[in-house]
Amino acid sequence: xxxxxxxxxxxxxxxxxxxxxxxxxxxxxxxxxxxxxxxxxxxxxxxxxxxxxxxxxxxxxxxxxxxxxxxxxxxxxxxxxxxxxxxxxxxxxxxxxxxxxxxxxxxxxxxxxxxxxxxxxxxxxxxxxxxxxxxxxxxxxxxxxxxxxxxxxxxxxxxxxxxxxxxxxxxxxxxxxxxxxxxxxxxxxxxxxxxxxxxxxxxxxxxxxxxxxxxxxxxxxxxxxxxxxxxxxxxxxxxxxxxxxxxxxxxxxxxxxxxxxxxxxxxxxxxxxxxxxxxxxxxxxxxxxxxxxxxxxxxxxxxxxxxxxxxxxxxxxxxxxxxxxxxxxxxxxxxxxxxxxxxxxxxxxxxxxxxxxxxxxxxxxxxxxxxxxxxxxxxxxxxxxxxxxxxxxxxxxxxxxxxxxxxxxxxxxxxxxxxxxxxxxxxxxxxxxxxxxxxxxxxxxxxxxxxxxxxxxxxxxxxxxxxxxxxxxxxxxxxxxxxxxxxxxxxxxxxxxxxxxxxxxxxxxxxxxxxxxxxxxxxxxxxxxxxxxxxxxxxxxxxxxxxxxxxxxxxxxxxxxxxxxxxxxxxxxxxxxxxxxxxxxxxxxxxxxxxxxxxxxxxxxxxxxxxxxxxxxxxxxxxxxxxxxxxxxxxxxxxxxxxxx
Numbered sequence: 337x338x339x340x341x342x343x344x345x346x347x348x349x350x351x352x353x354x355x356x357x358x359x360x361x362x363x364x365x366x367x368x369x370x371x372x373x374x375x376x377x378x379x380x381x382x383x384x385x386x387x388x389x390x391x392x393x394x395x396x397x398x399x400x401x402x403x404x405x406x407x408x409x410x411x412x413x414x415x416x417x418x419x420x421x422x423x424x425x426x427x428x429x430x431x432x433x434x435x436x437x438x439x440x441x442x443x444x445x446x447x448x449x450x451x452x453x454x455x456x457x458x459x460x461x462x463x464x465x466x467x468x469x470x471x472x473x474x475x476x477x478x479x480x481x482x483x484x485x486x487x488x489x490x491x492x493x494x495x496x497x498x499x500x501x502x503x504x505x506x507x508x509x510x511x512x513x514x515x516x517x518x519x520x521x522x523x524x525x526x527x528x529x530x531x532x533x534x535x536x537x538x539x540x541x542x543x544x545x546x547x548x549x550x551x552x553x554x555x556x557x558x559x560x561x562x563x564x565x566x567x568x569x570x571x572x573x574x575x576x577x578x579x580x581x582x583x584x585x586x587x588x589x590x591x592x593x594x595x596x597x598x599x600x601x602x603x604x605x606x607x608x609x610x611x612x613x614x615x616x617x618x619x620x621x622x623x624x625x626x627x628x629x630x631x632x633x634x635x636x637x638x639x640x641x642x643x644x645x646x647x648x649x650x651x652x653x654x655x656x657x658x659x660x661x662x663x664x665x666x667x668x669x670x671x672x673x674x675x676x677x678x679x680x681x682x683x684x685x686x687x688x689x690x691x692x693x694x695x696x697x698x699x700x701x702x703x704x705x706x707x708x709x710x711x712x713x714x715x716x717x718x719x720x721x722x723x724x725x726x727x728x729x730x731x732x733x734x735x736x737x738x739x740x741x742x743x744x745x746x747x748x749x750x751x752x753x754x755x756x757x758x759x760x761x762x763x764x765x766x767x768x769x770x771x772x773x774x775x776x777x778x779x780x781x782x783x784x785x786x787x788x789x790x791x792x793x794x795x796x797x798x799x800x801x802x803x804x805x806x807x808x809x810x811x812x813x814x815x816x817x818x819x820x821x822x823x824x825x826x827x828x829x830x831x832x833x834x835x836x837x838x839x840x841x842x843x844x845x846x847x848x849x850x851x852x853x854x855x856x857x858x859x860x861x862x863x864x865x866x867x868x869x870x871x872x873x874x875x876x877x878x879x880x881x882x883x884x885x886x887x888x889x890x891x892x893x894x895x896x897x898x899x900x901x902x903x904x905x906x907x908x909x910x911x912x913x914x915x916x917x918x919x920x921x922x923x924x925x926x927x928x929x930x931x932x933x934x935x936x937x938x939x940x941x942x943x944x945x946x947x948x949x950x951x952x953x954x955x956x957x958x959x960x961x962x963x964x965x966x967x968x969x970x971x972x973x974x975x976x977x978x979x980x981x
Contacts, residue, residue: 381402527548529547605623648664849924888921901913
């Protein structure tokens with residue numbers, strides 16, 4: 337299939353307007369099918385598309401490409417493609433996507449990036465108690481869970497053991513074994529609301545209940561430390577899980593003896609080579625890769641991060657694997673904000689911070705345009721959730737659900753955001769989601785209209801998207817799909833241009849047959865020789881006759897070069913095969929022939945379709961040039977700055 341022209345690309349680039357005498361970006365550069373094309377729109381597409389090319393198209397050639405592009409768009413509109421519901425729906429979806437980058441508060445985004453960087457410099461040690469909240473919970477149900485969390489917090493603040501409270505109340509299953517202890521963590525390790533609360537709570541304090549997607553959390557912060565990555569070496573003595581007390585004591589004694597040698601100044605790397613039973617690194621002197629928080633088991637991590645001086649050696653540390661003696665070789669601290677900025681932004685895009693800039697923008701837009709809820713209606717809707725009939729009745733109300741920019745937006749419009757057939761399954765959360773979608777659509781539509789009016793780059797981008805969709809659909813109709821579906825046309829084109837289709841090497845064309853006995857293979861060969869059935873029918877007949885629960889014969893059909901099939905290589909070309917695939921069935925045979933050039937268009941179908949598409953494209957363009965003449969203002973074109981300048 338032909339590639340979609342670069343004109344369809346959707347990424348936006350901003351270029352300053354080129355001023356020349358009285359000619360501006362709004363000046364008409366050409367007229368096609370009665371529609372005026374501005375210099376700004378032409379420059380936008382020209383600069384962007386040429387920027388993406390390795391070999392730059394000269395301006396005069398690009399003008400021809402642009403004219404043909406606009407002719408195709410005019411033809412699509414003449415065919416009414418832009419009036420179909422499918423087009424309108426898809427275009428509206430693209431409009432919403434294209435406006436998103438413009439609906440971001442860049443100041444808020446940068447503030448969050450700097451906040452994240454500051455948190456990357458320090459790690460927090462904390463425990464938590466989780467109080468789960470169902471996604472379908474009502475406001476009243478959520479309030480009760482929140483109050484329960486507050487009550488437990490009061491007990492913790494009054495001196496009750498937080499670990500005991502975690503075991504008793506936490507709905508995080510791991511709390512039964514870890515007492516709610518989470519260890520040390522840094523930015524981006526936890527969901528953002530949890531992270532924010534943890535970093536804003538002082539050591540020794542318990543946070544207010546903080547809501548996340550999991551429910552409400554109480555967080556007790558027990559420590560803070562600078563963020564470091566450690567380069568370590570270790571000596572490990574294994575202790576089997578089922579080791580006797582005697583063996584455990586012997587291993588512990590050995591570990592302390594090795595520690596004493598290291599403490600007295602013996603070479604740590606040499607000791608690791610001699611004694612360490614971590615054979616993945618013992619030959620490297622026990623050296624481990626760079627490690628950060630959360631990458632190693634907690635007991636090992638605690639001992640490692642307690643080392644502060646380069647060269648410092650830990651006392652023997654017991655883990656589930658045995659005894660370890662750890663040496664600190666080097667330390668890395670986070671890079672500067674400038675160096676980490678791009679990484680931080682990428683990580684922000686994967687958590688709740690991704691929406692923060694947009695949320696801030698939307699909140700500011702709401703304030704600016706006097707957004708206001710109709711609280712009475714909201715309460716009535718929530719109360720009616722459990723009553724299908726009442727909810728359906730309310731969704732017919734011609735009353736405002738909210739107002740924005742001085743305009744009321746009616747409850748009745750909310751119905752389109754709710755599955756009318758499933759209102760019996762409606763929940764509070766589903767209702768809120770529908771309301772949020774309704775509000776979001778209103779705000780997005782407002783912003784699209786506003787940007788279309790005030791922002792030239794966005795207006796050109798939107799026009800490009802609109803025209804690109806039309807171009808794709810009309811090209812499908814007139815060229816791409818038309819060519820693939822026109823069997824007679826393909827055959828005729830092949831016959832007329834047969835001489836242009838040649839091969840450098842011969843091909844084998846036909847069947848490859850393998851079986852478990854010569855008689856079956858011969859019978860199958862005889863059958864495929866005499867039949868003109870389609871291959872699927874041939875396969876069905878052979879499987880029914882010869883293959884039951886055990887495969888006795890296999891057959892495939894194709895056009896093969898040397899090296900594509902081991903059987904063909906041996907039997908048709910008489911060469912050792914580059915195909916290393918072995919056949920399970922021992923008897924091999926072919927039914928076909930070696931050809932030196934294509935016999936029919938199916939032999940080179942892909943090439944013929946591509947060439948036929950190009951032929952139809954050229955024929956179509958000639959027709960469009962006659963149907964849609966172009967008036968070009970050369971004086972305006974002369975002010976367009978070539979991309980090479």
